[in-house]
Amino acid sequence: MDTAAVLTLLQDVAAEVINPRFRALADEQVAEKNPGDLVTVADHESEALITAALQAAYPDALVLGEEAMAADPGLLERFADAEHAFTVDPVDGTKNFVHGSPDHAVMVAEVLRGEVTRGWIWQPQHAASYVAERGGGAWHNGERLSVATAPHGVPFRTARRSWVGRELDGLGALELTWACCGIDYPHLIAGDARALLYSRSMPWDHLPGGLILAEAGGVIGQHDGSPWRPQALSGGLVAAPDRATYDAVVAALPL
Numbered sequence: 001m002d003t004a005a006v007l008t009l010l011q012d013v014a015a016e017v018i019n020p021r022f023r024a025l026a027d028e029q030v031a032e033k034n035p036g037d038l039v040t041v042a043d044h045e046s047e048a049l050i051t052a053a054l055q056a057a058y059p060d061a062l063v064l065g066e067e068a069m070a071a072d073p074g075l076l077e078r079f080a081d082a083e084h085a086f087t088v089d090p091v092d093g094t095k096n097f098v099h100g101s102p103d104h105a106v107m108v109a110e111v112l113r114g115e116v117t118r119g120w121i122w123q124p125q126h127a128a129s130y131v132a133e134r135g136g137g138a139w140h141n142g143e144r145l146s147v148a149t150a151p152h153g154v155p156f157r158t159a160r161r162s163w164v165g166r167e168l169d170g171l172g173a174l175e176l177t178w179a180c181c182g183i184d185y186p187h188l189i190a191g192d193a194r195a196l197l198y199s200r201s202m203p204w205d206h207l208p209g210g211l212i213l214a215e216a217g218g219v220i221g222q223h224d225g226s227p228w229r230p231q232a233l234s235g236g237l238v239a240a241p242d243r244a245t246y247d248a249v250v251a252a253l254p255l
Contacts (some may be wrong), residue, residue: 007120007129009053014124017045018091020149022125030098033070038094043067054070054086054108061085063253066204079203083193085111087202093180102126105182109207116230119208121182127191130186130212136216140186147217147241148191158197159184159235161218168252185209188239189216194250195240198236203230213239218245223253 001009021029021042026151029041047065054063064079065088079085086108091097092106110118121130130145132138138145155175156168164176177184177196188196189212198206201222207230210220221228223236225247238253240246 001054003118003120003133005130005133006054006108007122008239010108010122011119011124011129013046013090014106014122017049018042018106019124022097025098030124036095038098039067039070040091040094042097043091043094047088048213050090050108051064051107054088058084058086058243063088063135064203066090066202069204079111081112084115087111087204087207089208090184092182092205093178095180096112096180096183100156103107103178103180103183105180106237107182107201107204107208109211110171111203111230112208114229114231116138116207116211121186121208121212123182128186130209132212132215134211134215136215138189144187145216146210147189147213149241150191150194154192154194156195156197157184157193158199159198163197163199168249171248171252181209183241185213188241189213189218191241193246195238197249198237198239201228201232201237210237210239217241219243221246221250221252223250225250235251 003221009092021112051063051065061084062180063086067077074178089107092107097104106122108120119132157176157177159177163174167173208240218241238249
């Protein structure tokens with residue numbers, strides 16, 4: 001499937017099974033995987049449709065879906081060793097989706113021999129697409145995307161609620177992200193955050209946005225300053241618009 005076809009797949013699946021449930025979920029269509037970790041019928045149905053299409057197009061590739069991993073944790077280890085793989089986050093920001101917020105997304109990334117080669121984010125309620133190909137740049141609704149400089153006073157943001165309000169030495173207090181990586185990374189690129197801090201690095205959450213950020217001119221790496229390996233399954237991440245900001249955040253850690 002070419003890059004445009006995968007984006008169309010995400011858009012079609014969202015129109016079929018996600019959008020009709022937005023602000024219309026019945027109680028029995030929402031469950032908890034773990035306390036506070038929600039999953040909906042839209043998550044399951046959209047992942048099944050996206051996975052089936054990718055497996056039909058790439059029968060030798062491993063498809064790591066967030067919900068499939070919940071049922072089969074061994075998928076994570078197989079993903080780490082896979083020559084060719086895709087990650088699928090069928091409804092990133094499920095809690096936002098359940099609570100009626102438009103800030104949710106559908107995301108896919110392709111990994112070939114340990115490198116993220118393509119990434120897709122579709123924000124169905126915002127009608128916004130973000131797509132990147134390694135070495136080919138990043139695109140927002142068909143327009144070339146470049147990272148913006150955050151204006152003075154824009155905060156650093158973290159997805160970890162226990163870190164909100166903590167001071168980064170010399171950089172100011174942390175504020176909460178938009179609670180959805182498929183929303184967070186585009187906001188960072190647009191200059192709405194000075195950097196993003198994450199304590200977890202699950203591949204379906206960060207591979208699409210990480211590639212889009214990098215291709216737009218930004219930087220992503222681990223808390224200790226080491227490069228981020230896409231198939232690493234642990235460790236926190238810092239995403240920043242430039243190397244100087246990334247280095248300043250790393251120097252201000254640990255929290």
